[in-house]
Amino acid sequence: MRQYILKRLLLLFPTLLGIITIAFIIIQFVPGGPVEQMVQQLTHVSENGASISASTDTRAKISAEDMEALNALYGFDKPPLTRYFDMLRRFATFDLGNSFFHHQTVAELVKEKLPVSMTLGLWTFFLTYLICIPLGIAKAVRCGTRFDSITSVMILVAYAIPSFILGVLLLLLFGGGSFWALFPLSGLTSDDWIYMDTWHKITDYLWHITLPIIASVAGNLAVMTMLTKNVFLEEIRRQYVLTARAKGLPEKTILWRHIMRNAMIPLMTGFPAAFIGAFFTGSLLIETLFSLDGLGLLSYQSVIKRDYPVVMGTLFVFTLLGLLAKLLSDLSYVLIDPRIHFDKDAQ
Numbered sequence: 001m002r003q004y005i006l007k008r009l010l011l012l013f014p015t016l017l018g019i020i021t022i023a024f025i026i027i028q029f030v031p032g033g034p035v036e037q038m039v040q041q042l043t044h045v046s047e048n049g050a051s052i053s054a055s056t057d058t059r060a061k062i063s064a065e066d067m068e069a070l071n072a073l074y075g076f077d078k079p080p081l082t083r084y085f086d087m088l089r090r091f092a093t094f095d096l097g098n099s100f101f102h103h104q105t106v107a108e109l110v111k112e113k114l115p116v117s118m119t120l121g122l123w124t125f126f127l128t129y130l131i132c133i134p135l136g137i138a139k140a141v142r143c144g145t146r147f148d149s150i151t152s153v154m155i156l157v158a159y160a161i162p163s164f165i166l167g168v169l170l171l172l173l174f175g176g177g178s179f180w181a182l183f184p185l186s187g188l189t190s191d192d193w194i195y196m197d198t199w200h201k202i203t204d205y206l207w208h209i210t211l212p213i214i215a216s217v218a219g220n221l222a223v224m225t226m227l228t229k230n231v232f233l234e235e236i237r238r239q240y241v242l243t244a245r246a247k248g249l250p251e252k253t254i255l256w257r258h259i260m261r262n263a264m265i266p267l268m269t270g271f272p273a274a275f276i277g278a279f280f281t282g283s284l285l286i287e288t289l290f291s292l293d294g295l296g297l298l299s300y301q302s303v304i305k306r307d308y309p310v311v312m313g314t315l316f317v318f319t320l321l322g323l324l325a326k327l328l329s330d331l332s333y334v335l336i337d338p339r340i341h342f343d344k345d346a347q
Helices: 002-028 034-042 064-073 078-094 106-141 146-160 163-173 198-218 221-236 239-246 249-266 271-278 282-290 295-305 308-336
Strands: 044-047 050-053
Touching: 002 078, 002 308, 034 064, 044 078, 106 146, 106 198, 106 221, 106 249, 106 271, 106 282, 106 308, 146 163, 146 221, 163 198, 198 282, 221 249, 239 249, 271 308, 282 295, 295 308
Parallel strands: none
Antiparallel strands: 044 050
């Protein structure tokens, strides 16, 4: 086990380095960087009340000294290789750098936007597991019945509708769009939330988060539910279940004491990665639709604005956490089922 963990940790660093390197190389060839955007803003003129963007000769309107100052401001006065190694040295000390446009460090931005994404991710994570596992078990036990058919149609329809489209539909129906104004259109809390007592703070928060969570959870139901059903069906058909039934054991005892223990192994091994990922599951479309200022919206805006420190810093953090979560998922196999060994010589 120790050798396996050590090998995985040693493989983690070249994998992380490879992802960061590929992203950095791609960035070098993306047009419209921060210097070009700032030049266009500086050369934006107004004539007769109409705004004109001098995109054809923007650099000609900026002096050489100003161009050098802009390149130095954004760090582009150095060769790409030098900037690459400077970035790696910062990342080695977990210094994610400073945003070009937000006037904050990347770490501060992530900390500021994280609660919104955590709210979406954790609610989606817990509700998905709490709904899908019992529903999958019920479908496996009642396989082929009307209940199984109806629920299959329902979850497949929910899976087929994109979360963004479902969010728009929910806003039209229940957000005051065309029918009932039962839920707010945007935000996680009301403007006067800070002045409310504890009970009203909780109810106000739940009132605001209802529609975004429904839109996020609906698309995740199908995969986990069908996985649970198929895993339990596979275990139900095994020989030890037939033997237990032949001995006269009640069906509930067979299900909860024998089938459950074996069927939950593939489901629980994905729990660590899903739980860690829930903290950073920023859904761009959901956050944009419901005006939730989280990590998903931050990532999109950073790519559009070419805010490279934010793009690379968040990529570094998310990739590192993703690799560690994958390692925890593999180790959970041993914790859940002691029969599994990573030693190749184990019998």
